Amino acid sequence: MELTCDARSLYKRLQDLPPDADARPTLMGWLDEGLEAYRAFLKSVATAPAYPVSVWYPSASWELYALSRVNDVLLGQVWPRGQVPVHTYLEFVGALGMRTVASTCFDPFLYEISEVIQADDPAEPVSVVGLHSPAVMVGDLLFSRARVTVRAGSDHAVVGWADTSALYWTYCRQGRPTEGWGSNSQWQTRFRRDYRTPEADLLNVEGSDYVINSDCEPLLSLDERIDLLRHRCFVRPPAHADELCADDLRPYDWYLVDRRT
Numbered sequence: 269m270e271l272t273c274d275a276r277s278l279y280k281r282l283q284d285l286p287p288d289a290d291a292r293p294t295l296m297g298w299l300d301e302g303l304e305a306y307r308a309f310l311k312s313v314a315t316a317p318a319y320p321v322s323v324w325y326p327s328a329s330w331e332l333y334a335l336s337r338v339n340d341v342l343l344g345q346v347w348p349r350g351q352v353p354v355h356t357y358l359e360f361v362g363a364l365g366m367r368t369v370a371s372t373c374f375d376p377f378l379y380e381i382s383e384v385i386q387a388d389d390p391a392e393p394v395s396v397v398g399l400h401s402p403a404v405m406v407g408d409l410l411f412s413r414a415r416v417t418v419r420a421g422s423d424h425a426v427v428g429w430a431d432t433s434a435l436y437w438t439y440c441r442q443g444r445p446t447e448g449w450g451s452n453s454q455w456q457t458r459f460r461r462d463y464r465t466p467e468a469d470l471l472n473v474e475g476s477d478y479v480i481n482s483d484c485e486p487l488l489s490l491d492e493r494i495d496l497l498r499h500r501c502f503v504r505p506p507a508h509a510d511e512l513c514a515d516d517l518r519p520y521d522w523y524l525v526d527r528r529t
Contacts, residue, residue: 271309272302275334276455282341287348292356295342299363307365314365314407318463318473329474332411332459337439339412343401345441351401361404366411368402374418376498377410377462377469378403381430383417392421410462422504430503436519437472437500447517468527471497475523484522487512497522 278298282291299306313332316323342360344351351357358368371378374394382400398417405411418425434445437460463470477484479493487508488496495503496519506512 270305271331272305273298275331275338279334279338279341282338282349283346285349287350291342291349291352292359295356295360299360303363307363310365310406313409318408318461318465318470321474324461324474326456326458329458329461330456333457334455336412336459339404340440343412343415347442354401357401366404366406369405370399370403370414374416377464377471378414379416379418380413380435380500381418381425381503382415384425384427384431385417385419386427387419387421390421390423392419392424394418394420394424405464408463408465410464425503426505429505430499430501433502435501436496468525471524471526472520472522475521477521477523479522479524485517485519493519493522494524494526497524498526 278295281294281298285291285294309328309331313328316328340346341349342352342357361368369378374396379396383398385397395418396416397419400415400417401412403410403412403414418430420430432444434447435441436447438446439457440446458474461470461473463473479497480490484493488506492502492506
């Protein structure tokens with residue numbers, strides 16, 4: 269599908285703005301130039317099946333990745349720009365035909381932990397105490413997880429791990445490392461595709477290595493591998509943390525059909 273304006277061009281325009289400039293005129297100007305075509309593109313994304321992977325053209329995945337880079341800028345994850353006002357963000361994603369979603373309880377499919385308040389009771393479950401940005405979906409496809417502050421016991425999420433350990437499948441986050449996601453030609457990086465269906469969450473559907481297989485990473489237990497795929501980071505220290513090298517850990521081909529019980 270021919271796009272009058274692509275997300276990569278919008279990213280460049282946003283990066284060219286002074287750090288304290290109002291981003292809304294740039295966003296609305298870009299939408300005015302090619303909204304109809306871009307909405308049609310995202311509608312095709314929303315209606316495309318998760319499988320088979322072969323129905324997905326690389327260019328569609330690359331475009332979603334570029335749009336995710338725009339999303340990082342709007343959410344204040346790319347220094348030195350701050351987060352755009354919530355109403356501007358909602359106006360932009362709404363104009364594109366995306367929808368925001370929320371959950372009454374903590375959900376790693378929808379929520380990315382940005383801060384942890386450690387509970388005294390190690391067994392206390394994770395609860396959301398602050399929402400910093402909404403989760404956004406395109407049909408059943410997850411586009412952006414919400415950034416949240418949580419309260420949790422150390423059996424579930426640990427300060428210094430859940431909120432500051434390296435994020436995988438992520439290009440940039442202020443205040444925490446990201447682990448080398450992206451091809452050598454950065455704008456030809458495929459977008460990680462996760463889907464929420466009535467039966468299951470389909471995580472990283474373009475992966476080729478089923479996470480339940482023990483040879484994915486022998487130093488990680490099955491629960492640790494599944495947690496890493498769900499949260500895109502370690503939320504607790506793995507048992508063999510001293511032996512693991514984050515630079516050598518490559519979970520990008522892992523996938524999981526996470527069925528509802």
